[in-house]
Amino acid sequence: MKEVSISEVWRKKYPARVVVAVSWDEKNKRANLIPLEWFMQTSFAPPLVAISVGVTRYSHTLLQKEREFVVFFPSKKMGKEVYYWGTHSGKDVDKLKESAVETEKAKYVTPPLIKNAPINLECKVVDTLRTGDHTIFVGRILAAYIEEEEEIILNFGEYKFGGIKEKEILFTP
Ligand SMILES: Cc1cc2nc3c(=O)[nH]c(=O)nc-3n(C[C@H](O)[C@H](O)[C@H](O)COP(=O)(O)O)c2cc1C
Secondary structure, three states: OOOOOHHHHHHHHOOOOOEEEEEEEOOOOEEEEEEEOOEEEEEOOOOEEEEEEEOOOHHHHHHHHHOEEEEEEOEHHHHHHHHHHHHOOOOOOOOOOOOOOOEEOOOOOOOOEEOOOOEEEEEEEEEEEEEOOEEEEEEEEEEEEEOOOOOEOOOOOOOEOOEOOHHHOOOOO
């Protein structure tokens, strides 16, 4: 066994799956999207998920303020969009307007659902935990949806420290 730097360990685990959290920007009256690799289920009853969001992200500000989000699993057709959402900030651009995806009104939260996403979950933030340079937002799932025909991106290439290069992204499993 070889002892290595921590960053070398993370490099080895890629490629990884990705989800996208949608939050609500009340000031600009628009939704914002952030691709996240750091996502997990944390409880069956009550049904909870956790997302870890960098404190510098615009989504962090929105999540702290509105305390609700939609999290969706992007379809294989959304690879280019995921790349765009993950390399631009909602501080500067209306990410939804700049991409081809369509939305649908959610039942319990203000951020919209994303049409044709294989999975959409409506969540209310019930807890937060500051962990270093990220905050873990724990969301209680209030409604869950699937789109049977659509396939999830299982493999989002190599998201590395310091960014992602478009040519490195693999859109297939
Ligand atoms: C594949 C992928 C995975 C990512 N995972 C995370 C993550 O788990 N947590 C996070 O804070 N940022 C993550 N990012 C970075 C954000 O998506 C990126 O900084 C985004 O532009 C922030 O947008 P915002 O400023 O509108 O919130 C990821 C990006 C990509 C492309």
